[in-house]
Amino acid sequence: MKEICIVEFPSNLGLKEPQPGKEPGVKKLPEWLWKHNLHKKINPKNILTLDAPKYTNLKDPETQILNANSLVDYAREQAYLINNLLSQNKFPFILGGDCSILLGSAIALKQKGNYGLFYLDGHTDFMDISLSETGGFGGMAASLVTGKGHQKLTNILNLCPYIKEENLWCVGNREYDEEYENEIRNSDATYFSLKELRKQGISNCVKTFLNQIEDKKLDGFWLHIDVDVLNDSIMPCVDSRTPDGLTYIEFNQLISYLFQSEKLSGLEITILDPDLDSTGQYTQEFVDNISSTFNTFKF
Template identity: 85%
Template sequence: MKEVCIVEFPSNLGLKEPQPGKEPGVKRLPDWLWKHNLHKAIDPKDILRLDAPKYTNIRDTATTILNANSLVDYAREQAYLINNLLSQNKFPFVLGGDCSILLGAAIALKQKGNYGLLYLDGHTDFMDVSLSETGGVGGMAASIVTGNGHHKLTNILNLSPYIKEENLWCVGNREYDDEYENEIRNSAATYLSLHELRKQGISNSVQSFLSEIENKNLDGFWLHIDADVLNDSIMPCVDSRTPNGLTYEEFNELTSYLFQSPKLSGLEITILDPDLDATGNYTKDFVENISNTFNQFKN
């Protein structure tokens, strides 16, 4: 694997307030993971940080999206940073933040070539803004980066779509609602719900994805890991809890296949909220599992 660089994007711009006057705590995730030794375990060549603009709970009038202008400005800065790392043939190991941090990475990937995206998440995040009760980009990130939605966010630097819709694999959703799922079902993306992932088998599913990356001759792929893809019993410290989810055994099997691929260009971790893990025990387990699996293929 290439030289690993940890990149910290401590953003909560894509989420609503959990209660009036209180910001989402996920912006503290990079520091929380540092405290629980992820950085030490990964042992990167470098650690970079880009702080997010100030959070507000105000919807933009043009887009009806929370923090829209700040998200655009932040995405531009994120893209510049990640583009530089990719140009140096380094591997960005990105720590969010909420799922809106995907915008910056996706823009950088578009600037570099034609990439795929494996979106490993307990939700599709392929929601049209008209269906969103909150206006939070965190619930629309996969849709926005594939060109769906208001041009203010989908066409930053005139690069829409950042990821071609047919190069998106949305994996692990367990919010089983037809209106919600039909958004991704009716797209050109590949959709594997948690049920379908288990039905097809993790190995078969991942190999199909990797084969598609090769057959399309894509320049690589990005891995999005939302902590809420894990079973609620082992990862309850997320903003939108849903029953069921991947066990660590399943999660480690799936990510191990991806970490082995030379086409993996970078990854991001999102949504684990320190405010919801008072003892840190859930975070410790997460750090142990992700770092042990990643380090098997790092060197």
């Protein structure tokens, strides 16, 4: 049994300001989850925290991405920490932060071998900078870690691509815009929109993914969970709300299959903004669900 290590990456570097002069509140997520007993329920062997660089709402002139230099510096530190945990055969249970924390995870995975990425998100985050109105890394995270974009971010430590495009699965998107979806459709990644996931069946989708991990003889896979994959009625405290989404019954079924796999090397949770959940009711329901499913099926 691997030792669980909760790793806190309280970063908001990949998001735009929700309003002028106000930082995104998602950097408060690790502490917020602690207050709602996630740490107690998961019962990790260790808890590690790596503070993020200072947030700005300025685009890097070279890449047109917000906080690009800070993202690179932070990712290198994140990767060093995660690499050490993986080398010790520990299980990183990472709390963001926005989706830009994937950058450090992906670098660490490339340093360790050849890994798959199960990207569970209400958006594909597989977007070219030309389509981004904000310049936020979060909306391009999946494409950037597979090598699509400026080399300042895609080729850190000369490791491009961190995740091979054909080893990426984007699952749960419900942003049904033709131009937006075509980015992922025209790639080598596997794409299951929410509609397609329900049509094909959750168990069929996940089993096909796990079979590919085995058939390709990958070293393992990483699970990215953006809470906006959940139905808007049960998880409205996110930066980009969209109608519909997974129910907790669907969500728990899906992650239970992934948690049972010995190939799961670690996971990360992103985007829940404490500023948008003043009573904590949505956070508590999320904590109860993911901790129960994790404890039942993983360890």
